[in-house]
Amino acid sequence: MHYGAHFVAKKSKPRKPRRQMDPAHAAARASQHQTKRQRRIRIIAILGVLAMVTGLVAGLIGSLAGGGDVASEDPPATIARIDLPAPPPGVQLDESTPCPALNGSSERTTGFIDAPNGCLEQGTNYEATITTEAGDIVIDLNMSEYEATDTFASLALYHFYDGLPWHFILDEGLLFAGATGDPVGTGDIPFRLAAEADADRSYQLGTVAMITDPNGMYDTRFLVSGTDDADVFLTTPDHPVIGEVTEGLDVISRIADVGAATGSPTEVTRIDQITVRAVDGE
Numbered sequence: 001m002h003y004g005a006h007f008v009a010k011k012s013k014p015r016k017p018r019r020q021m022d023p024a025h026a027a028a029r030a031s032q033h034q035t036k037r038q039r040r041i042r043i044i045a046i047l048g049v050l051a052m053v054t055g056l057v058a059g060l061i062g063s064l065a066g067g068g069d070v071a072s073e074d075p076p077a078t079i080a081r082i083d084l085p086a087p088p089p090g091v092q093l094d095e096s097t098p099c100p101a102l103n104g105s106s107e108r109t110t111g112f113i114d115a116p117n118g119c120l121e122q123g124t125n126y127e128a129t130i131t132t133e134a135g136d137i138v139i140d141l142n143m144s145e146y147e148a149t150d151t152f153a154s155l156a157l158y159h160f161y162d163g164l165p166w167h168f169i170l171d172e173g174l175l176f177a178g179a180t181g182d183p184v185g186t187g188d189i190p191f192r193l194a195a196e197a198d199a200d201r202s203y204q205l206g207t208v209a210m211i212t213d214p215n216g217m218y219d220t221r222f223l224v225s226g227t228d229d230a231d232v233f234l235t236t237p238d239h240p241v242i243g244e245v246t247e248g249l250d251v252i253s254r255i256a257d258v259g260a261a262t263g264s265p266t267e268v269t270r271i272d273q274i275t276v277r278a279v280d281g282e
Contacts, residue, residue: 082265082268084167084268085165085270087163088108088163089108090108090109090110090159090160091107091108092110093112094113096113096114097116098116099118102157102278107158108158108162109158109160110190114191116158119153119157120143120149122143125143125280126153127140127141127246127276128156128243128275129274129275130271131273132269132272133269134254134269136247136248137251137252138247138248139242139243140244141153141276142241142243145240145241147193148193148240152210152242152243160220161273162273165177165269165270166255166271168265169265170256170261171256171260172227172233172261173253174224174226174227174256175224175259176221176263177221177222177223178211178221178222179219179220179221189220192217192219194217195210195238197216197236200237201237201240202237203241204225204231205226205227206249207224207230207244208224208241208244208245211239216238218239222242224245225252226245226249226252
């Protein structure tokens with residue numbers, strides 16, 4: 001917007017003498033500005049790393065989609081590798097995916113021909129609990145983004161996530177999980193689904209969302225936000241919001257303690273299990 005045509009000069013008024021700030025207050029203000037400046041610099045650095053990681057993931061996905069071999073080159077030195085554990089074994093389905101038992105009694109399943117769908121009852125509210133060694137994270141599931149939420153809940157009911165590590169942890173408070181195999185979690189993705197961008201989506205403290213790739217596709221991977229600055233990292237409205245954390249923000253902070261600005265965790269921390277239950281009438 002151009003403001004020049006609407007600007008009207010006003011008569012200048014005599015300036016009041018500048019009030020002298022007491023030294024303690026001045027020092028506190030200076031420290032606060034320095035902290036904000038360092039935070040901005042850090043966020044810019046993190047965004048650069050995330051852009052690099054996104055490019056690496058996109059390259060791997062493109063290579064796989066084209067049927068070629070994934071390049072064996074080492075990742076850039078700025079991404080420090082740690083050894084992620086192999087996912088626990090599970091059933092491999094060789095036919096279209098049925099819905100899992102809502103009571104959680106289905107066998108652990110890790111191989112799918114297609115994504116489970118239509119398994120949660122529409123009009124019913126659900127809650128998911130992520131159990132970790134650091135504590136529980138309780139999520140109010142977002143039934144308005146039904147397809148993505150249904151996919152996440154169905155995978156949880158199939159125990160797909162049980163035993164998987166948080167494969168990408170930003171120490172700012174963003175946790176990524178849902179796959180394993182390398183520092184950016186591109187291993188063993190059983191399917192991909194299209195996500196529509198929604199300008200009304202926002203990512204904030206407590207947001208839980210499925211992770212989309214540069215082509216707008218999501219799979220089994222999801223993120224949990226323990227930061228007010230989630231929108232700084234998730235700059236496009238492509239990631240379907242599947243829920244909101246209602247308990248366990250302190251747990252997210254404890255897990256983020258083993259994260260890094262590069263996203264590569266300094267130690268392995270796992271999801272023990274994710275349970276899902278209907279909460280209507282409570």
